[in-house]
Amino acid sequence: MGRTYRLAFVTIGQSPRIDMVPEMLAEIGSAVEAREYGVLDDASDADIAALHPTDGEASFASRLRDGREAVLSKAGIEERLSGLLSEIDRHGHDAIVLLCTGTQVAPLANTLLIESQRIVDATVEALAASCPRLGVMVPLARQVAEFPARHVFAGAPTVVAASPYAGDAMAERAAALADRDLIVMHCMGYTEAMRREVRAAVAAPVLLSRRIVAGAVRQLL
Structure with missing residues (x-):
């Protein structure tokens, strides 16, 4: 019997990404134990509103848990993302998949980081x-x-x-x-x-x- 791989999927919005991760897992095809994390999982509507980009500021778009679109400050999200990735890095996953094609981050100490943008x-x-x-x-x-x-x-x-x-x-x-x-x-x-x-x-x-x-x-x- 083949090995089951432990993958963490990290969105810059809120998890679970029911619109994305199941489709990706079908494409991956291997035996995978998937865990999802979101930068905004614990964020209130007020927190999310505060992350809206100002004029001229680089931006992201992501999905909230209820299906709404969130328009977000790249700098604000990347600050939160760094802390979340550091935390996940201690959880013993085989790899972490960053579900954003707009950001590059530093390598992690313990876990292979799969950066979608790169x-x-x-x-x-x-x-x-x-x-x-x-x-x-x-x-x-x-x-x-x-x-x-x-x-x-x-x-x-x-x-x-x-x-x-x-x-x-x-x-x-x-x-x-x-x-x-x-x-x-x-x-x-x-x-x-x-x-x-x-x-x-x-x-x-x-x-x-x-x-x-x-x-x-x-x-x-």
Whole structure:
């Protein structure tokens, strides 16, 4: 009988991520004991409101436990995330999967940290070498302007906003990327169903961040 791996899944919003983790576990396929943690698990509505980014401040979008979208300060969330990761690092997991494609953190003392941003960006950069007209989908309109400062890809990617949490029409938003050679849905909140919707609307291949990360995890187990 094969080994069961202990994985921690960490969201910058609230756990459990019923919209994400089950889909990723199906993609991973191995015997996994999954534990979920959220940066905002114990946060009140007032706490979350206080984390809303100011004008010009880098931002994140995430999902709350009740399905609402939260727009969050990158700096404020990363401060909380650092403390949470340090705590989880003592729990004896085989690996920690960070469910955010917008942040990079320092290595942990005891546990392998799987950083979604590094995995997704490295994959996109490799594929974009032969697909120079890159299209990118992000959750928030404000992130369209933020993206070039946070992710370095060759050329000048075309970036459009479509929220996976607010009911935005994916195919409609993807129409602006119809001339691209490659499209990446650059948020872990986008689902496989959303990817299929976009893929049906454009000619280019469409990368889904959570599938890229789940594939990397699968290779490690």
